[in-house]
Amino acid sequence: MRWKDIGDVDCSIARTLSVIGDRWTLLVLRDAFLGVRRFEDFQNDLGLSRHLLADRLGILVEHEILDRRPYSERPPRYEYRLTAKGLDLYPVIISIAGWGDRWMAGEDGPPLTLRHQSCGEIIAPALTCPCCGERIDPRQMTPLSRGASP
Amino acid sequence: MRWKDIGDVDCSIARTLSVIGDRWTLLVLRDAFLGVRRFEDFQNDLGLSRHLLADRLGILVEHEILDRRPYSERPPRYEYRLTAKGLDLYPVIISIAGWGDRWMAGEDGPPLTLRHQSCGEIIAPALTCPCCGERIDPRQMTPLSRGASP
């Protein structure tokens, strides 16, 4: 199968990855969450080719994950900002960062930590059940296909 | 920058993506979480080239995300199973699936739902603060660099 057809598969993971599953895209989004907004800043920070960056930003704009808006009319200059749909990718970014912190960090520990303003603590967000509040354990989750018997 | 050097960047997201950020790898892991264990089954389900599949499985084994073990001595046959390190990627997979369910699902809704055995409900796991239990809102999270003032 060609990668370009992967978004047609009836699977939310495949469909999501068809948009953000490319090598650089999640790093572009990481930068966006850290406040990077401009083409030059993404390029300098990530060091990917300008060609690819333009392409990836275009895809994210097309899928309404980023919004391209002018911040100067003359000369014409644009910046990229996360939309609501883009902000909703936060759990993906955080989960990836969390795993990296637990399994790939060096001696010095995680390069970046997060403070939760609501409670003031430095935390590592975790998946929980919105119903019973319990921490999610993969072995406690059963997948059900659409239309499967209850 | 070359992609192969991305793992050297001092960032947990970059380091994680250097291992699992490739296009097919997360789909291989999705299958692993759904119980797929054998080369042929991965290949038939995903439809990627056998060449790439062998390569990606090799990388996952090398990083101890999957364990390659014989399930038959004669003829020699192997299966791939998630290790603890691999199982710990569950939040990543689930977050990706959750976003796809919310933003990319068709008319029929999510193709797959999850039942939480502990409470019996069909749920969508969500990120919460392990300290105060509140649901995570990206705007309530402040990133702090290692060594930054408290």
Next chain:
DNA sequence: CCGACTGAGTTCCCTTTTAGAACTTATTCA
């Protein structure tokens, strides 16, 4: 007013990666 500079891309050429099919190896089954 002229030349250098800036931000946001494009274009070009060459290298690396990927897709798809065919081939290999070891062993069992009919």
Next chain:
DNA sequence: TGAATAAGTTCTAAAAGGGAACTCAGTCGG
């Protein structure tokens, strides 16, 4: 004996990516 199976490996053409140079519109310093 011949076909089938699982798990790869090898081959070639096509697609994607890397890096540097180029464009374009407007601004700034002298």
